[in-house]
Amino acid sequence: MKAAGHDATVCPQGFVSRPMEKNDLPQILEIEREVHFTPWGEQAFLDALTTGDVLPVVLVAEEVVGYGVLKILWREAELLNLSIAKSWQRQGLGRFLVATLLQSALRYGAAQVFLEVRESNTEAQALYRQMGFDIIGSRKAYYACPDGSREDAWLMRWQEKGCGDAA
Numbered sequence: 001m002k003a004a005g006h007d008a009t010v011c012p013q014g015f016v017s018r019p020m021e022k023n024d025l026p027q028i029l030e031i032e033r034e035v036h037f038t039p040w041g042e043q044a045f046l047d048a049l050t051t052g053d054v055l056p057v058v059l060v061a062e063e064v065v066g067y068g069v070l071k072i073l074w075r076e077a078e079l080l081n082l083s084i085a086k087s088w089q090r091q092g093l094g095r096f097l098v099a100t101l102l103q104s105a106l107r108y109g110a111a112q113v114f115l116e117v118r119e120s121n122t123e124a125q126a127l128y129r130q131m132g133f134d135i136i137g138s139r140k141a142y143y144a145c146p147d148g149s150r151e152d153a154w155l156m157r158w159q160e161k162g163c164g165d166a167a
């Protein structure tokens with residue numbers, strides 16, 4: 001299934017989102033190195049572009065300031081990357097991107113979205129909770145840390161309203 005994403009979207013604050021393009025990669029790799037301890041390399045994004053993952057970027061004045069990577073699986077999806085450039089954080093862009101990604105998930109028939117997040121990343125956890133994700137488990141020593149140790153991850157899940165209520 002080709003899940004190349006969505007048409008351009010404009011949110012009330014005027015942020016614009018459109019599908020990622022290969023030409024965006026230099027800006028994306030810069031943000032990736034700025035905000036992640038273990039940044040994705042170019043090949044990971046090229047693979048995501050060719051496998052048809054949902055890859056929205058958020059633009060401000062035509063500059064990429066954030067992006068996400070959503071892998072659509074059968075009836076569920078996995079949020080693999082969500083990044084906002086440091087100077088644009090805390091302005092609602094993360095919320096806008098997650099809302100865009102959840103709409104895409106539903107469009108492709110995925111009623112559940114899963115993700116992993118560092119135990120220490122309370123900012124991202126707060127965003128995900130705000131968007132309706134719940135913690136459903138943990139993964140031991142999932143992430144590498146700058147001091148050489150390992151950190152646990154929380155596994156979080158978002159479900160379409162009504163999905164799983166009977167469980």
Ligand SMILES: CC(C)(COP(=O)(O)OP(=O)(O)OC[C@H]1O[C@@H](n2cnc3c(N)ncnc32)[C@H](O)[C@@H]1OP(=O)(O)O)[C@@H](O)C(=O)NCCC(=O)NCCS
Pocket residue numbers: 035036082083084085088089090091092093094095096116117118121122123124126127128130
């Ligand atoms: C996590 C991240 C995507 C949030 O994006 P953002 O654009 O800054 O988030 P928003 O401005 O949309 O904030 C939405 C909510 O997230 C939470 N939040 C975001 N940043 C926060 C911070 N620094 N401190 C506390 N809460 C925070 C708040 O609940 C906020 O809602 P509020 O503004 O009403 O309080 C961004 O900080 C980022 O790219 N971090 C580095 C990469 C990363 O950790 N990605 C997630 C990996 S799982």
